[in-house]
Structure formats: C-alpha cells, structure tokens
Amino acid sequence: MLWVVFLLVAWGAAALSCVRLCLAAARPAPSSGAPSREARGVARAADGPALTLYETAFLAGGPHRVADLALVTMHLRRRLLVAHTGWATVVDPDGRDEVERTVIRAIGPQGQAPIPAVRSAAAAADAVRALADRLVAAGLALPGGAGRDVVAAVRAVRGAALLVAALGAAALLTPGREQRPGGAGVPVLVWFGLPLLLTLGCLAIARMEVHPYSSWASPAGQRLLAERTAAAGGPEGDVLVAVAVSGVRAVADPALRAALGAARHVP
Known part of the structure; x- marks a missing residue:
C-alpha cells in the first residue's frame, strides 16, 4: 500500500500549491489613493513615446535591474570600469543622474569596490526607492514587488504538477497497487490524474487571469513594457x-556579462 502514501502526498502538494496560488492572485494590491501631481506626471510621461530606461528596468526586474542598468550605462560611456575580476572602478566621479551618483557613492571614496556590494547598495538606495514610489503612485508598479507572491505560487503549482506525475509513475512500480480504494475497477493512474488535473487546471486559469506574471509591474505597467521595444540614441x-528589459544576459560582451552575472544574488 505504499502507493497510497504517494497518492496522499500528491493530493497534499496539489491542494496546498493551488490554494497558495488562489490566495496570491486574489490578494488586492494596496490602494495608493488619489494620484499626486508627481504621480500624474509619471503617468503622462509613460503615456508618451516610451518609459524612461530606469522606469523600464524597474518594471521589468525591480531595483536590482535598475542597478544593473546603471552599471552597464556607466561602463559603456566610460564613466565606470566593470572588470571581469568582479570589481567596479570609478573613472568619472561626476554622475549624470541621481542613480549614477548613487552607484559612485556605493563604490566609496577609494574609487573601487566589488560589484555585488555596489549592486546591492545601489538597489537599496533612496534614489531607487523614490523611483519605485513614483511608479507605484502612478499605478505602473506593484508595491514592494507584490507580484513576487504570484510568481512564486505559479512555480509551486508547476512543481506540484511534476511531483504528481512522478509519484504516479512511481506508483505503477509499487507492489500492492491492486488494492485500490473505491473498488478494484479504478486504475491507479486515475487517482493520480485527479490532482494532476487540479494543478493543470489551476495553471490554465492563472494564465488566463493573471498572465503575464510579473513581480514588479502592474497590468498597466506590463502593457507599457510590451510597447517598449526601441530606444532613441543608436546602437x-x-x-x-x-538590458533594462531582459537584464545582464542581453549584454553582448561576455566578460562584462560574466562580471555582472556574478553579482546577481537577487532575481
């Protein structure tokens, strides 16, 4: 009767993961009230030709994506040297915007620091938090990356579906499976098919209702991200x-990509 234990585990994993996804999807986003003048300004800018690069980066990947974008921008424009050894060195100490100045401050007075430490410090800085607050107030971003709950729940349901399939396959090889609950005429795979159907159905509903899954962008922000396919300023x-949309994996230089990839402790 070991297969019955497999069946109970399969049902437990399926039920818990599906309940988690339902709760995450149904949880309302905190209301920010009436938009401020600054928020309306962000919304008007977003309704224009395109989001800014920093806005795009935040909506696509959160604060660490903003830090990645700043590092790549400063490296390409020779204001910062991002070495394959994993260190960032200041070349031009005058940042062109507040995020760049934040990166320079994160590197420190010695002008050189490990990229993971710079990235983490820049992502947690006031400049990036202010950017997040503006996007949340404009209705383009989710407060505190609230969408991460949905993303994690979807992954849990996918994992549960794979677990149910694996346990069903294992049950076929387990002795004593002829002793089935509900009568001898019910095949073992039917009992495992029910939790599998539950997980797959839950994933299908989630795809229709809350897809694309995003940790940071609201539905309005996701629509703007979909339109952000080109940028002025040449190659x-x-x-x-x-980089803003896809992260450091979009960097063509393998050495730069490896140096930045080593700093990606937070997805």
Whole structure:
C-alpha cells in the first residue's frame, strides 16, 4: 500500500500549491489613493513615446535591474570600469543622474569596490526607492514587488504538477497497487490524474487571469513594457533597452556579462 502514501502526498502538494496560488492572485494590491501631481506626471510621461530606461528596468526586474542598468550605462560611456575580476572602478566621479551618483557613492571614496556590494547598495538606495514610489503612485508598479507572491505560487503549482506525475509513475512500480480504494475497477493512474488535473487546471486559469506574471509591474505597467521595444540614441541605446528589459544576459560582451552575472544574488 505504499502507493497510497504517494497518492496522499500528491493530493497534499496539489491542494496546498493551488490554494497558495488562489490566495496570491486574489490578494488586492494596496490602494495608493488619489494620484499626486508627481504621480500624474509619471503617468503622462509613460503615456508618451516610451518609459524612461530606469522606469523600464524597474518594471521589468525591480531595483536590482535598475542597478544593473546603471552599471552597464556607466561602463559603456566610460564613466565606470566593470572588470571581469568582479570589481567596479570609478573613472568619472561626476554622475549624470541621481542613480549614477548613487552607484559612485556605493563604490566609496577609494574609487573601487566589488560589484555585488555596489549592486546591492545601489538597489537599496533612496534614489531607487523614490523611483519605485513614483511608479507605484502612478499605478505602473506593484508595491514592494507584490507580484513576487504570484510568481512564486505559479512555480509551486508547476512543481506540484511534476511531483504528481512522478509519484504516479512511481506508483505503477509499487507492489500492492491492486488494492485500490473505491473498488478494484479504478486504475491507479486515475487517482493520480485527479490532482494532476487540479494543478493543470489551476495553471490554465492563472494564465488566463493573471498572465503575464510579473513581480514588479502592474497590468498597466506590463502593457507599457510590451510597447517598449526601441530606444532613441543608436546602437548603444538599443543595448541599454535590452538590458533594462531582459537584464545582464542581453549584454553582448561576455566578460562584462560574466562580471555582472556574478553579482546577481537577487532575481
């Protein structure tokens, strides 16, 4: 009767993961009330030709994506040297915007620091938090990356579906499976098919209702991200847009990509 234990585990995993996804999807986003003048300004800018690069980066990947974008921008424009050894060195101490100045401050007075420490400090800085607050107030971002709950819950349901399938396959090889609850005429796979159907149905509903899954962008922000496919400023601008949307994996230089990839402790 070991297969019955497998069945109970399968049902437990399926039920818990599906309940978690339902709760995460149904949880309302905190209301920010009436938008402020600053929030309306962000919304008007977003309704224009495109989001700014920093806005795009935050909506696509959160505060650490903003830090990645700043590091790549400063490296490409020779204001910062991002070495394959995993260290960042200041070349031009005058940042062009507050995020760049935040990166320079994170590197410190010695002008050189490990990239993971710089990235983490820049992502947690006031400049990035202010950017997040503006996007949340404008209705483009989710407060505190609230969408991460949905993303994690979807992954849990997918994992449960795979677990149910694996346990069903294992049950076929387990002795004593002829002793089935509900009568001898019910095949073992039918009992495992029910929790599998539950998980797959839950994933299908989630895909219709809350897809695309995003940790940071609200539905309005996701629509703007979908429209953000080009940037002014030539080939370098295209690279920066790709980094903002897709992260450091969009960097063509393998040494730069490896140096930045080593700092990606937070997804």
